[in-house]
Amino acid sequence: MQFISALLIVLCGLGSADCLDCQPGWNQFQNKCYWFSHTARPWGEAEAICAGFHTKLAEPRTNDESNFLISHFQSLHDSSFYWIGISDLIEEDRWIYSSNMQTITTNYFSPGEPNQHTDANCVALWDRYHGKWADESCGHVYRFICETDVAEGDIVG
Secondary structure, three states: OHHHHHHHHHHHHHOOOOOOOOOOOOEEEOOEEEEEOOOOEOHHHHHHHHHHOOOEEOOOOOHHHHHHHHHHHHHHOOOOEEEEEEEOOOOOOOOEEOOOOOEOOOOOEOOOOOOOHHHOOEEEEEHHHOOOEEEEOOOOOEEEEEEEEHHHOOOOO
């Protein structure tokens, strides 16, 4: 076993092996790391906390990413809602990723959502909808998910 550990250390140092990994407490899916918070904050504060980690609120861009977030969210059984980095704060009914203002590329809104119009401009995963998206008032206090690329390696936390 020590030989295998030593070999991996050598290969990682030479760049011959895929040695990228997430920091402790973060969950890896494909080339991204996700952190599911243990505290609840309004959407804007959650976004700022992620930025403080040199990350962003999770922005699912594929069905696979959405399914991973939903699956992990459901396995936690500790909160009804988790904020993600999608909103229509700038223009009503134009849902964008908060990090780059681009229109969302995947849509996991639960049937009947979004439904609160100008009263709710931020997106959360909701357990009642089996983790699918719901539009919520940005001032609500929910847990949140931060995201970063595996390769960045500068996560604080």
